[in-house]
Amino acid sequence: MLVKDAQTIWNTLRGIICVYKPVGVRCIQVRNAIITKICSELNEMKCRPPIGRVEIEGETTGNLTVKVLPNLADHVNVVGPRYQPEDVKCSWANYLGTDTSGVLLLGIRDATKTAKYIRENYPIRTYRVSGILGSATDTAFKDGKVVERTTWKHIKYIHVESVISSMQAAHQRKMFEICGVDMHSQLAYDLATKGPIRPANSKIPVIYGIKCVHFESPNFTVEIHCINENEQYLKILIHEIGMKVKSSAHCTSIQCIRHSCFTLDDTLLRKHWTLQEVITNMEHCHRVMKENNFIIHQKAQHYNKWVILDENSLSYK
Numbered sequence: 001m002l003v004k005d006a007q008t009i010w011n012t013l014r015g016i017i018c019v020y021k022p023v024g025v026r027c028i029q030v031r032n033a034i035i036t037k038i039c040s041e042l043n044e045m046k047c048r049p050p051i052g053r054v055e056i057e058g059e060t061t062g063n064l065t066v067k068v069l070p071n072l073a074d075h076v077n078v079v080g081p082r083y084q085p086e087d088v089k090c091s092w093a094n095y096l097g098t099d100t101s102g103v104l105l106l107g108i109r110d111a112t113k114t115a116k117y118i119r120e121n122y123p124i125r126t127y128r129v130s131g132i133l134g135s136a137t138d139t140a141f142k143d144g145k146v147v148e149r150t151t152w153k154h155i156k157y158i159h160v161e162s163v164i165s166s167m168q169a170a171h172q173r174k175m176f177e178i179c180g181v182d183m184h185s186q187l188a189y190d191l192a193t194k195g196p197i198r199p200a201n202s203k204i205p206v207i208y209g210i211k212c213v214h215f216e217s218p219n220f221t222v223e224i225h226c227i228n229e230n231e232q233y234l235k236i237l238i239h240e241i242g243m244k245v246k247s248s249a250h251c252t253s254i255q256c257i258r259h260s261c262f263t264l265d266d267t268l269l270r271k272h273w274t275l276q277e278v279i280t281n282m283e284h285c286h287r288v289m290k291e292n293n294f295i296i297h298q299k300a301q302h303y304n305k306w307v308i309l310d311e312n313s314l315s316y317k
Contacts, residue, residue, distance in 0.1 A: 006045040006083065009275070013038070013088075014109040015282035016118075016289065020267035021096050021104040023253070030104060034273050035088045041275040042083040047076075093118040094125065094259050097231030099141060102127075102256030103267055108282070114289075117296045122202055122227050123260035129251060131238035133218035136248035140235035150248045157215040163244040164210045164222055167237075171207040198227055205229045219252075261292045 021030050050070040058064040076082065093105035093115040107115025133152035137144030173183060175197050181188045191197060198206060205228045214221035222241070224234065235251040242249025257264050266288065268281050289295050 004045050006042045006047045009042060009045070009279070010083070013279070013282075015107075015111045016093070016114055016285045017106050017108060017278055017281045018262050018266045018268065018285055019104050019106060019273065019281075020264070020269050021101055021256075022270060023101045024098060026098050027092050027095055027104065031090050031092065031106060032085070034106065034278065035085045035090055037273055038088060038275055038278060039081070039083040039085055043081040047082040050076075091115050094256075096256055097254075099143075100127075100231050100234075100254040100256060102254075103259045103262050103264060104256075105259060105262060105285075108278075114296060118260070121296065122198060123295065124208060124225055124227055125229070125256060125260075126258035127224045127226070127229075127234060128213065128221055128255045128257055129224060129234050129238060130214075130219065130221045130253045131241065131249045131251050133220070133242060133245070133247050133249045135250060136239060136242065137250045140232075140239045140250055142250060142252045144250065148248050150242075152218045152247045155217060155245050155247055157212065159245045160212050160215060160220055160222075160241065163241055164212060166244075167241075168207055168210045175206065202228055205233050223257075260295050261288055 017034075019030060019034065021027065052068040053071040055067045055069055056064055057067065088109065089112050090106055090108050091112045093107060094103075096102065096104055105115065105118060107113070107118075132142075133155055134150055135146050136148040136150075138147050139145075176183045176188050176191075181191065205226060207224060207226045209223075209225035211223055212220060213223045222238075224237070231254060234254055238249050238251040262285070266281075266284065268277055
């Protein structure tokens with residue numbers, strides 16, 4: 001049961017929360033909606049009264065009366081509600097584009113530093129990206145203008161799976177080539193056994209795993225485990241798959257289903273963005289991070305321009 005004292009709740013309101021970002025909504029809008037709801041519910045609770053002011057009445061030569069009255073300059077009708085959105089610091093640990101839905105981590109108040117640490121650790125994220133064969137758009141997304149139409153009935157599941165397998169192999173080969181290591185050498189094996197390799201430069205996208213999880217021509221869905229990606233990169237990836245199967249394709253949806261150890265099961269849906277649910281979710285996220293401390297502090301070794309993460313840092317199976 002939530003305590004009805006606003007000050008008590010405010011003192012405990014610091015931590016990471018995991019919410020589900022809907023499609024068509026920007027991260028800043030999600031942030032503002034949650035902060036506004038938190039402040040609204042806090043202001044409905046018992047808040048502190050106006051601070052007192054001392055008032056002395058009477059003649060200086062006679063009896064003086066000392067009174068402590070509420071300071072009108074601190075009254076809510078003058079200064080506004082006790083808790084305002086500007087008072088709540090909030091930042092995201094992972095940024096999702098407008099057309100992407102799914103797992104979004106937010107750090108509230110003191111936990112903005114924790115969100116920064118998670119963000120700078122570049123944990124592996126998992127996406128389910130859907131596409132449709134037979135047409136390409138100028139934005140590589142379904143809301144763009146169609147610029148090309150092609151046949152698609154000749155494409156089977158095995159064709160898509162073959163293409164994405166070669167993409168995964170190319171990314172793995174690229175990792176070792178930039179490290180200056182022969183993939184067939186003992187050194188490459190030793191590096192691979194220590195854990196996933198990621199680039200020290202956060203601007204280089206890397207795919208660790210990709211597979212086709214749904215195929216019902218012309219629609220298909222691929223599951224991608226990657227880091228350093230962005231929304232446009234994933235859209236272009238679907239476009240490239242279409243070209244490599246000798247057709248065309250554009251992206252229809254992008255969903256982030258995992259961010260490090262946080263999955264869709266950990267998220268708060270939009271209808272649950274209330275103060276009670278936020279605090280409950282904050283406690284849950286704290287337990288998850290306590291059990292998996294590599295989310296914030298990763299053991300890593302530097303090799304050339306790449307970083308080898310500790311095997312416990314692998315966030316997908």
